[in-house]
Amino acid sequence: MDFTDEQIERYSRHIILPEVGGKGQTKLLESKVFVLGAGGLGSPALLYLAAAGVGTIGIADGDVVDVSNLQRQIIHDNNTVGMAKVESARKSIEALNPDVVVNTFNSRLGIENIREVLRDYDVVLDGSDNFPTRYLMNDASFFEGKTLISGSMFRFDGQVSVFKPADGYPCYRCLYPEPPPKGMVPSCQEAGVLGALAGVIGVLQAVEAIKEILSIGKVLAGELLIFDALGMSFRKVKVRRDPDCALCGENATIKELSLYEQAPCELRT
């Protein structure tokens, strides 16, 4: 594809990087990334993906913007409180970079259609806020052969990993075969989170998505990155595929998507 003068200027700091170049920038402009959740993680990830010139971005979120979101969900602002998050996010992205085509999914995604939706995208980014959705995204990404870039947070701690079972790396279920019992799921009072932590983790997810599209460097496949904001430390734990994994193992028992129930409090942001 040929760049316009405006694009050459806009992406000049990418294009002068030998690892990206005009070729890489073209790849980005032709790429499609699906982001589940326009919340704490989705907000910074979406902004950087849009700024980088990812050509098509799909955004799924069923919520509306609330004032209590603005402490960390930086793609939204005072003027979009009350608006559907997907529309608020679209507005910010369109103001930032007109090259990006935004597809929005406002609470129309579920077991019935998630696979079909993911099929159109190259990379999937999980910024959801509950375990049922995390397992669903893992399973749907596995069945569609898509790389899943997972990020999650708890108070001052964050985790990032890239799940690529199609290339022999583990999936989310290899690490966590089952969701935690109720006692381990944070209660409403405990569900606070440091706003800027969302920036750290969401931006790391965007970095991994861009590397994956460009096929440069080494992504966090087979590794779980753990960030501790209070101790200001990053640790990596080596993880591997579980041959007995119910989803991607040799004798897999999960053959189709399903959703398990969770206490309503935990389902909220």
Place this chain on the structure above:
Amino acid sequence: MIEVRFFAMLKKLSGTGARQYEVSEPITVLELKQLLKEDMPALSEVLDSRSVLVSVNEEFARDDELVADGDVVGLLPPFSGG
């Protein structure tokens, strides 16, 4: 001495960040879990649930793998927040 480190909500459930155990010979991860459950019953449900990732010296370890003197074990729960 095996050092066991607790992360996130496990820190709260166990009431501590880390704990040491003397072992005369290597034990399996499953045996270590048993020890932890006897020591801290509040962890029983979680450790039985297959929802905690166990690392030994920063590498994922399955229940049948061995932990020996000098090893550092991490108990890492998943996070759901986004």
